[in-house]
Each structure stands twice: as structure tokens, then as C-alpha cells.
Amino acid sequence: MEIRIGKISDVHAIGLINKKAMGYCTGDDILTQRLKRICDEKNHELIVATQADDCVVGYIHVETYTSLYMDSMFNILGFAIDPQFQHQGIGTQLLHAIETEARQRNYSGIRLNSGTERLAAHQFYEKSGYMLDKTQFRFQKKF
Template sequence: MKYTLRVATPDDAPTISRLSAMFGYRDDADAHRRRLHILLAKADHAVLVAVSDDAVTGWLHVMLRHSLESESFAEIAGLVVDEQLRSTGIGAALVAAAENWARQRGHHEVRVRSNLSRERAHAFYRRQGYAATKHQQVFAKRIS
């Protein structure tokens, strides 16, 4: 399959939103467009898309994470490939692009979090050379 990678634009929001819905996230193009505007303006974030036949077929969000207790690293915050095109190399190419983006910024580690139920994603990341290092729970509290 032929595809190219490029930086996302706000015009990609409807397709990014549709792809995100494949993982159960809300299909809200306006919200994705608003978030894209914010993320694309930040030097420590990148949103990349894979394009095939003029259609976005996958996206990846990578960001730099800084903390007091450890060295900074890059983190893949999201990765979605059209369910009809999985296992065609698009995801691997997006991950490799994220790794290159991190390397160009002087970072030597990329991390990714994946829901425990997404076993196919875990196998994909292992094939890309990633190893599980921690199991944890995520706690959230609405503070409106």
C-alpha cells in the first residue's frame, strides 16, 4: 500500500474524528479541530497523519513529557489507523516517524500507554521493539 506521512492540519479534523470513533472515542470534528489548533501551535507536540489516495488513513500524536522525577521522554499519546487498513505498515511508519521526531529533539526514549484490553495494540508495539515496563491504574476527577 502506498501512503505518505505529513503533519496534520485543522482540515484533517473530520477524518481524525471519524478514525478516533473506531476506538470508541466521541466523533466530534469541532472538538478535534479545536484541539488540533492548540497542539499544532506547541513545539513539544506533533500530530502526524498517513495519507493514501488523498485520504487520511491514520494519525499519531506524540509529545514531550517533562517531570521532576525522571529524564524527559517522548510519549505517543494516540495512534489510530483505519480498521480496514491495519497491518499494512501505516502504524509502523507513524511510530517510526514519532521516534525520529523525538530523536531530532534530543530525546532517546519513547513511551506509549495502552489500555489493558487492547491486546492487538500490545502485540503491535512489541513488534516495534517496545517492552511493557509498568501496569497502573488511571484515576480521574472532574473538578468543574
């Protein structure tokens, strides 16, 4: 298993992981546009886990979270492992990689949101040292 920076050529594998692990279906063309934009922005990081053949089996996508009321930290925007590779320590390796980067940047921590139905994910986060610090409603307005 190798942990490396994500690249545009990983787009198809990431799309498959999103579909299998989380039920999100996004076409490769749209995902490529989004990935190009993310890779061009310095406040985003995409880290992937690969097998020996460089096949992506998991990823974590974070952005720098800066607000007026707290110190900077990473915000996890996407984190998924191909279901057939779960429970092999890959998620832990990806979390450690991004935690190391956050410490190197002197960030105060890492935050994330997780759907209420993702109970196994919640257990994983708690086992990894993350604590539930509040519950909230999410509002959005679509255009």
C-alpha cells in the same frame, strides 16, 4: 502512502478514525478546537498517514514528556489507524517517523499507555520494540 504533519483540515478524517478504531465519538467542532490548540503548542506533534488522494488513514499524536526524575521523551497521546487500512505497515511507518523525531531531539525514548483490553495493540507495540515496564492504576478527577 505519505507521512506528513497533520493539519486542521484533517479533523473530520481523524474523528472518523477515532470512532472506527477506538470507539471515541467527538464532534468536528470540538475536535477542531482541540486540534487548533495542539497545532499551536510546540510541545505537541501530530503526524498523519495519507493515501495518494491525501485522505488521512492514520495518525499519531505525541507530546514532550518532561519530568524531574527522568530524561525528556515523547508520550504518545493518540495513535490510530482506520481499521480497513490496518496490517499494512502504516502504524509502523508512523512510529518510525516519531522515533526519528525523538532521536533528532536527543530524547531518551517514547512512552505510551494502552488500555488493558487492547491486546492486539500490545502485541504490535512489543513487536515494534516497546516493552511493558510497569502496571499502574490511573486516577482522574473530572470537573
